[in-house]
Amino acid sequence: MSQSLLLPENHTGPLLRRxxxxxxxxxxxxxxxxxxxxxxxxxxxxxLGQTVALAxxxxxxxxALMLLAAVLPDLPVAxxxxxxxxxxxxxxLGQFVxxxxxxxxxxxLGTVLVGFLAGRRAGAATGVLGTLIWSxxxxxxxxxxxxxALVGFLAGxxxxxGALRRPYLAPIAGLGAGVLVGVASAPVATFxxxxxxxxxxxxxVAAFRSMGDxxxxxVTKQALISDPGDKAIVxxxxxxxxxxxxxRLNGGFAFVRRHRVLGSRGSR
Amino acid sequence: MHQLPRTGRLHPxxxxxxxxxxxxxxxxxxxxxxxxxxxAGCLLLAARAKRAGKLVRLGAVxxxxxxxxxxxxxxxxxxxxxxxxxxxxxxxxxxxGLVTAGQLGxxxxxxxxxxxxxxxxxxxxxxxxxxxxxxxxxxxGYLLAATLSLLPRLAQRQRAIGQAQALRGIPLAxxxxxxxxxxxxxxxxxxxxxxxDAADRSxxxxxxxxxxxxxxxxxxxxxxxxxxxxVRRVALGAMVLGPVALLAPTWVGQG
Amino acid sequence: MSRGNxxxxxxxxxxxxxxxxxxxxxxxxxxxxxxxxxxxxxxSGSGKSTLGAVLCGMLPRHDGEELEAVFEIQGQTIRHGTxxxxxxxxxxxxxxxxxxxxxARHYLSGVRETxxxxxxxxxxxxxxxxxxxxxxITALAHRLGLGELLDRDPETLSGGQERLVALAALTxxxxxxxxxxxxxxGLDAAASARVAALLQQLRAEGTALVLLTRAVDGSVDGADxxxxxxxxxxxxxxxxxxxxxxxxxxxxxxxxxxxxxxLLEFSAAxxxxxxxxxxxxxxxxxxxxxxxCVGLAGPNGSGKSTVLxxxxxxxxxxxxxxxxxxxxxxxxxxxxxxxxxxxxxxTVHREVAFGLPRSxxxxxxxxxxxxxxxxxxxxxxxxxxxxxxRLVALAxxxIRRPALLLLDEPTEALDAGGLEVLRAVIGKVLDRGGAxxxxxxxxxxxxxxxxxxxxxxxVAQAAR
Numbered sequence: 002m003s004q005s006l007l008l009p010e011n012h013t014g015p016l017l018r019r020x021x022x023x024x025x026x027x028x029x030x031x032x033x034x035x036x037x038x039x040x041x042x043x044x045x046x047x048x049l050g051q052t053v054a055l056a057x058x059x060x061x062x063x064x065a066l067m068l069l070a071a072v073l074p075d076l077p078v079a080x081x082x083x084x085x086x087x088x089x090x091x092x093x094l095g096q097f098v099x100x101x102x103x104x105x106x107x108x109x110l111g112t113v114l115v116g117f118l119a120g121r122r123a124g125a126a127t128g129v130l131g132t133l134i135w136s137x138x139x140x141x142x143x144x145x146x147x148x149x150a151l152v153g154f155l156a157g158x159x160x161x162x163g164a165l166r167r168p169y170l171a172p173i174a175g176l177g178a179g180v181l182v183g184v185a186s187a188p189v190a191t192f193x194x195x196x197x198x199x200x201x202x203x204x205x206v207a208a209f210r211s212m213g214d215x216x217x218x219x220v221t222k223q224a225l226i227s228d229p230g231d232k233a234i235v236x237x238x239x240x241x242x243x244x245x246x247x248x249r250l251n252g253g254f255a256f257v258r259r260h261r262v263l264g265s266r267g268s269r
Numbered sequence: 270m271h272q273l274p275r276t277g278r279l280h281p282x283x284x285x286x287x288x289x290x291x292x293x294x295x296x297x298x299x300x301x302x303x304x305x306x307x308x309a310g311c312l313l314l315a316a317r318a319k320r321a322g323k324l325v326r327l328g329a330v331x332x333x334x335x336x337x338x339x340x341x342x343x344x345x346x347x348x349x350x351x352x353x354x355x356x357x358x359x360x361x362x363x364x365x366g367l368v369t370a371g372q373l374g375x376x377x378x379x380x381x382x383x384x385x386x387x388x389x390x391x392x393x394x395x396x397x398x399x400x401x402x403x404x405x406x407x408x409x410g411y412l413l414a415a416t417l418s419l420l421p422r423l424a425q426r427q428r429a430i431g432q433a434q435a436l437r438g439i440p441l442a443x444x445x446x447x448x449x450x451x452x453x454x455x456x457x458x459x460x461x462x463x464x465x466d467a468a469d470r471s472x473x474x475x476x477x478x479x480x481x482x483x484x485x486x487x488x489x490x491x492x493x494x495x496x497x498x499x500v501r502r503v504a505l506g507a508m509v510l511g512p513v514a515l516l517a518p519t520w521v522g523q524g
Numbered sequence: 525m526s527r528g529n530x531x532x533x534x535x536x537x538x539x540x541x542x543x544x545x546x547x548x549x550x551x552x553x554x555x556x557x558x559x560x561x562x563x564x565x566x567x568s569g570s571g572k573s574t575l576g577a578v579l580c581g582m583l584p585r586h587d588g589e590e591l592e593a594v595f596e597i598q599g600q601t602i603r604h605g606t607x608x609x610x611x612x613x614x615x616x617x618x619x620x621x622x623x624x625x626x627x628a629r630h631y632l633s634g635v636r637e638t639x640x641x642x643x644x645x646x647x648x649x650x651x652x653x654x655x656x657x658x659x660x661i662t663a664l665a666h667r668l669g670l671g672e673l674l675d676r677d678p679e680t681l682s683g684g685q686e687r688l689v690a691l692a693a694l695t696x697x698x699x700x701x702x703x704x705x706x707x708x709x710g711l712d713a714a715a716s717a718r719v720a721a722l723l724q725q726l727r728a729e730g731t732a733l734v735l736l737t738r739a740v741d742g743s744v745d746g747a748d749x750x751x752x753x754x755x756x757x758x759x760x761x762x763x764x765x766x767x768x769x770x771x772x773x774x775x776x777x778x779x780x781x782x783x784x785x786x787l788l789e790f791s792a793a794x795x796x797x798x799x800x801x802x803x804x805x806x807x808x809x810x811x812x813x814x815x816x817c818v819g820l821a822g823p824n825g826s827g828k829s830t831v832l833x834x835x836x837x838x839x840x841x842x843x844x845x846x847x848x849x850x851x852x853x854x855x856x857x858x859x860x861x862x863x864x865x866x867x868x869x870x871t872v873h874r875e876v877a878f879g880l881p882r883s884x885x886x887x888x889x890x891x892x893x894x895x896x897x898x899x900x901x902x903x904x905x906x907x908x909x910x911x912x913x914r915l916v917a918l919a920x921x922x923i924r925r926p927a928l929l930l931l932d933e934p935t936e937a938l939d940a941g942g943l944e945v946l947r948a949v950i951g952k953v954l955d956r957g958g959a960x961x962x963x964x965x966x967x968x969x970x971x972x973x974x975x976x977x978x979x980x981x982x983v984a985q986a987a988r
Contacts, residue, residue, distance in 0.1 A: 006600060006620070008611040046342075046518025049301050054376070055512055073406045078479065078614075079585075081408055082471035084417035086463045089423045094456055114460070130409075134416050139331050140384025141377060144333040177807075194335070195373035196342040203338025211346045211359035219342075238452070242460045244872050247904035250468055252542050254587055394637040407649075414635035418679075426865070431863035432838050436858050437920065439881060457868035465864075465906055466630075472582040474630045476618035477697065478649030486656050488644035489637075 011189050019071040025069035030147055030185075033060040037188045045195045057192045058144045065129045067148035079253060080119040087111030087176065089132045101132060107231065108135075109152045109207050113175075113239040116156025117165060120256040124153025133184075142207040148186035156182060166264030175236030176229045184226030191220045202203060278492040281396040286501050290381045290508035295379050297512035304375035311382045323381065331381050336374045343370040379517070394415050400488040409480045411474075425462060430458045443477050530623060531732050532556045533596035533699045539578055539756075542588030542642055548574050549756040549791075551659060561723075561746060566753030567760075568604050568911035568939040572736040575753065576703045579734065579921070581617035597621070622699035626706045626910075628690035630724070631677060639689055640674040648696040649687055660696060668692055668722055684715025691722060702726065705732045707926055712824045738939045745801040776971035787928045787959045788812040788835055793844035794831045798970075803842055804830040811976055812928070812959045814849065819970035820963040822980030831980075832858055832930045835961065849927070857926030861933045863917030873901035876919045884923060891923050892949055894952070910937040915945065922949065927958045935966045 018222035037057065044050040076084075097166040110130055116124025128149030159165075160175035190197055195216070197203050202223055209219035243251065243263070251257050279464045283391075297308050315324040346359060349364025401410035434454045533556070549571050556562060568574045584591045584604070591604040604610050610838045619930060625631055636642040636938040640661055647657045648721040664772060665671050670692060681689060687707065694702060707723065708716045727733060735747075750761040778832055790799070790810040794805040805827035812818050820828045828842045833839045834846065836858040860866060869875035872892070892898055905916050914937055922930070934946055950960050950973050966969055970977055 005613055006597065006602060006616045008613045013399060046369050047300070047375075048516055051297050052512075052516045055293060055296055055516075059516075061381045064461060070406060074480075078409065078475040079468065079471045081412065081480070082415075082467040082474055083464065084412055085419050086423075086467045088416040089419040090460065090463070092420060093423045093427055094459070096352075114390045130412055130416075136384065138327075138385075141331060141335065143384075186494050194377055195339060195369070198331070198335045200334050200337040200341065202514040203334075203341040205408070206338070207341040208359075209363075210342060210348065215347070216342070231489045238456070239455070243870065245457050246461060246464060247906040248543060248872075249541060249904075249907055250465060252588060255467055255586060258586065258588065260434060285810070316795070327576065330779050390637065394641075397635070401648075407877070411633075415633075418635050429860075429862070430865045433860055434840060436836060436860070437866065454868060458865055461868065461906060462864045467751075469627070469630045470634075472577070473612035473623070473625065476580070476582075476623070477633070477646040477693075478615045478618075479633075479645075481649040482615075483652065484649055484651040486654055486657070488641050488648060488654060488661070490654070 019074065022067045022071035024100060026064040026071065027066070029064040030058055031106035032239070033057060034185065034188060041215065042192070045192070045216075048190075053192045057189060061147045062190055063142045065132070065150055066149055068147075068162050069126055069129045072122045076119070076123055076126065077255070080102065080115070080123045083119060084115060084123070084130065087115045087127050090114070092133050092135065099153060102156065107235055107238070109232070110235050110239055112149060112153045113156040113235050114160075114242065115154045115231075115241055116159040117243055117262065118251070118254045118257060120161065121154045121157025123256075124155075124157040125150040125151070128153035135202055141194065141198055144189045145186055145226065148182050148189070150231070151182050151185055152178060156239070159236070160256075160262045161260045163234070163262075163264065164236070165243065165262050166238070167246075168240060172233040172237040175233035178236065179229030179232030180225060183228035187217060187221040187224050187227075190224070191217045196220065232255075276482040278392075278395075279390070280491055280493040280497050280501075281399045283497045283501050283504075284387050284390055286504040287506065288387045290504040290511065291506075292380055292383050293508045295516070296376055297364045299376075301372065301375060304379050307379050308375075311386045315386055315389065317419065318390060324385055324389065327385050328378075328382050332378055335356065335377050336370075336383075339370040339373045339377075343367075343373065356489065374483040380470050394489065399491045400418045401487050402491065407468055407479075407485055411479060417461075423459065427455065428460055430455055433458070525945060530555045530596070532558050534579065535594045536575075537592035538590070539574065539583065539593070540587070540590045541574075542590075543635055547756060549578065551922050552753075552758040553664045554579075554734070554751075556734065557725050557748075558700065558730040560748045561727060562732045562749040562751070563737065563747040564751045564753055565740060566738055566955060567738055567941060568937065570753045571756035571910040572738070572753055573754075573909075576623055576734075576736050578705050580621045580623035581612040581614060582623070583840060584662075590879055611662075615689070616701060618697065620699055620726075621701045621703065622694045622697060624690055624694055624707060626700065626705045627707070628683075628687040631690040631693060632686070634678065638674065639676050639678055641977075642678045642689065643674075644697055646693065646910055652806075657895050664692055664696055667725075669718070682715075684925065687714070687719060687721070689925040691719065691794075695722075699732065700730070701732045701734070703736065705736045705737065706738065709739075709825070709912070710736075753958060777814060785814045786847065786850040787814050788961065789845070789847040790831070791847075793834075793847045793877075794842040795827065795834050795839060797830070797839065798844050805980070808980075812961055814927075814957050814959055815954055817962070817974045819958040819974035819977040820961060820980060821965070821967065821977050823965075826980040828980060829861060829932050830933050832961065832963055835930055855927040855983075856930065857912075857921035857924055857928070859918050859921050859932060862935070863914045866920060867905045867913070870904055871902050872897065872905055872916050875905055875916060876923055878920075879946075880923065888919075888923065889965065891919050894945075895949070896918055896941065910941045911939055914938065915942065918946075918949065925956075926953075929953050929958060929960045931960065931962045931964075933966075934962065934965055935964055935969045943969065 026047040033056075035051070042049055042053045058172055081131045089113055091108050094107065094110050094111045100263075109128070112124060128151070130144045132142050132146035153176075155178035159171075160179065164170045164174035197220065205223040205226060206216075206219045207220050210216065214222065251263060257263060275401060291307060295303055312321055313323040313325065332405070343366045345366075347361055347363040349411075350363030352364035353361065397410050397414040401407065401472055402411055420437025532554075534552070536549060536552040536553045538547040538551070552575065552684055554562065564572060564575065574583065578591065578593070583589060588604060592606060593604045594702045595602040599826070627762040632642055633645050636645065643661050643664070646655050647660065649812055663675070665674055668688065670688060673681070673689065678686075678689065690706070690815060704723070723733060737747045752759050752761050763851065793805070794803050795805040795808065802962075808831065810818075810831070820831060822828055830839065832863070834841060835848075836856050840856075867875055869878055874887060876888050876891065889898070889901070892901060897919065897920060898910060900912065900916075905913055908916065914934070918934070929950075935943060938946060953960050961972060
C-alpha cells in the first residue's frame, strides 16, 4: 500500500465545472428576481399564480443546490467540521434568544459565524445547508435557501473587507446585509406563500397594502423593517463571539489569516 | 449478523420524491378538494405510523401564524375583489379576498404537512446513508448527519451551561442589559466549547479519510427494491410533467 | 519481535505555535522499530499532546506555526524547515502513523447509529466493499471481545468503552505506527486491563507504539525506550534509572479534627432531576461538619453529581430534609465535572474577576498564585492545558471563599503537581473552618485527603 504522504503542490480539480455551476446559480437567481419584479404577476391563486409560485420555488431552490454543489468540494475539513456546529447553533441559540426577546429571529448566527471565520463561500454553503436541514422541521423555509446563502456570503465578504477589525463596523455591515437579504427574499414570500409566515409581520404587510401598495412592495417594505435590525444584532453578536475565541483557534482558519480578518486583534 | 434485513421499509428518496410530486401537482391544480384530500391522506398515513398527534401539533405551530398572516393580508384588506362583505376605514373584507386567503392557506398547509410527514417517516440514519451513496458530494452526508446528531447534544450543553452560570451567583439585571448579559453568559461558553471541539475533531476526521476522494461505500444498507426505483422515476416525471400539463392551458389562454 | 530498519524516524529541531515567544518543543529524536514500545512521560503542559500532533502530521497546520524537523518514513525523507512549507496529506500520513487522542471521542465521527457503523467510517471513505467491511469488523470485534458493543448506539458508551472502540477503529485503519495519548487515564481496572491486553497484542503483531503519559502505570511495562519530556525538551531515561513517581497514596492529613457545627446535612433525602420520573438518589443520609473533608465514592450512575448539585442549590429536594449551616446557595462553591461549562471570558483574570465587587477582585493574583497559575492572568483559558483549565474553574469558585466546597471529579486531567495544589487548597479550606465534599472515582486520592468516605449505590440496587 503506497500512499503519497504529501499533498500535490497546486490543487487542481474540476474547477471550471464548479465555476460554471456557481455562475449559473447566480444568473438563475438574478434572472428569476428580475422577471418577477418586472412582470409583477398580479394573480396569486389562478393558473398564472400557481405557475409563478412553482417556478419561483423551483428556481430559488435549484439555484441554492447548485451553489452548494459548486462550493462544497472546495471547503477544507476544518471548515466542514465547523459547519454542523454553526447549523446547530443557529437553531439552539435562535430558540434561546427567541424565547427571551420577542421581535427578533436571530436564526442566522451560526451562518454569519462561519462566514466570518471561513469566508463567503463557506458562509453561503452554510446558509443553504442550514435551510435544507431546518426544512426537515419546517418545510416552509425551503425556498428561502438562496436568501440564507446570501447572508453567509455577505458575512464573509464583510469580514474580508475588515468589518471585524472594529466592533462597531460589524453591525453596520449587518444593516447593509439585512437590506440586501430582505429585498432578495421578498419575492419568495410574495409569490410562493402570498405573504409572510407570522402574524406580526403579516400585520405590517397588511398595513402597507391598505395604504395602496402592491403585495410585492408591501412585503419588501416589511422585510426592510425587520431584516436590517435583525442582521445588525446577529453580526454584532457573531463578532463578539469571535473576539472571545482563543487566538490559536481563530488562527487555524486560513481565511482569518490571509485577509487579516481580525486586524490587530488577530496579530498573535 | 448485526444488520438485520429491513424489508418493507422505504428508501428515503422514494418518500421525498413522492411528497415533492404530490406537493407540485396539488399546487398546480389549485383545487380546494384536492388540497383537502391530500391533507386528509397525510393525516391518515401519520395515523398508521402512530404519529398523527405529533403531525397536527408540529403543523399547527407553523401553520397557525401563517394562516393568521394570510387572513390579515388578503382576507381583511383586499383591494381588488367586488363582493364586499364589510368595509370600515382601511379594512375591506371581500369574498374574493377570503377565497384567496383560504387557497394560499391550503397551499402552505399541503407543503407543511407533506414535508413534516416525510421527516417523520424517514429514518435519519437511512437518509444520511442514502445521501452518502447518491451522487451528491461526499461532504453532504456528513454535514447532514453531524448537524442532526449535534442538535440534542448542544441543547443539553446549553442546559448544563445555564446551571454552571447559575452557580456563580451572578445577579441578572432586568431590561436590555440583563438580556444582553444572559445571552453572553449562555452563548459564549457554548460557542467556545463547540467550536473548539469541532477543531479538535477535524484533524481526526481528515485522518480517517474524510472527505472521500474517490468512490466511497457504506456499511449500512438502505432499504430499496427495483419497484421503488421505478416508483421514484415515475414520481420524478410526474413532478415535472404534471404541473406543466395542468398549467399549460392557462398559459395559452393568457398569451 | 523483529528489530529491522526503523519504521519511523524523527529528528525534531524545534516547534513553535504562531505568536508564541518560545518553542513548545525542541531537540527531540525518536526512532521506532516494528513491535517497539516507546514511552514519553511528561507533566500536563510539557508539550506531550503537541508532540503527538506533530508526529501524526496534524501540526503544523499553517505557515504561522514553525516546525524544523526531518521525518524518515516508508523510505521517504520529509523535511520541514523555515520558509519551506510542506503540505502533509492527512490521509496518506494516517495510513502510516495513527493517533489516539487523549479524549478518545475526538477520534470517533459521532454521527453513526451503531458502533459497527462507527468502526467502518475509515473503510467507507476508502471505498472498501460492504462484504469485506463486514468481515473485517466482525473479525476484529471477535479478537477484541467487542461483539456485544457492535449494535450499541455510540452515544451510550462509557468512557472506557469509547476508548476501546476508538482503538478498534484505529486498528482497523491499520497504521504500522500508533501514537497513544494517555490510553489508560480515567479507566477502571477492568477496562484498563482490556486496553493493555490489546496494546500487547498490537505490539506482538509488529505495530510500533508510542505512549504519551503523565503517570507511570501498567501500560508502560516492557517499554523499549523511556523518555521524559520537560518544557518541550526531551531527555532519555536509561532503563535502570527509571525513577518516575507513581501516583503514590499519602496518609490522610489528620491535622483537622471535625468541629461540631454541621455545614450540610441530608437525612432520608430523595433527589432527582426535573422532568425525570425516577429518582437519582434515594434514602440519602449524609452529614458534613465544619473542618471536615468527606469523600463520595460509588460507581457511575450512583448519583454522586446529583448530591453535589442539590447541595449547591441547583436541584430541589424531592423528599426528606436538607439542612445547611450556610445560607442556601451562598457560601457554597461547586466545581463542576466539566470546567468548560463555566468559562467564557477571554483571559484568566477577567474570568475570575467576573461579577465580583472591586474589593474581592484585588485578591485574584493571590488566588491564582495559590493554584500555581501565577503568570497566566492574561492567557485565554482555552489555550491552557486541560489541568490548568480545571484549576482556573476552581479559582472562580475559591475567590468567593465558600464555607462549603463541593468538588465533582476534581482529579481528572490533573498531574502530580496539580494534585498537590488540590490537596493544599482542601487543607486551606479546612484550616479556616470550612468543609469539603469530594465526589471522585479516584479512590487513592480520596483515601489521601478525606477523613471518611461515604459510599453510594445506584438507585436500582439500593432499592432491592
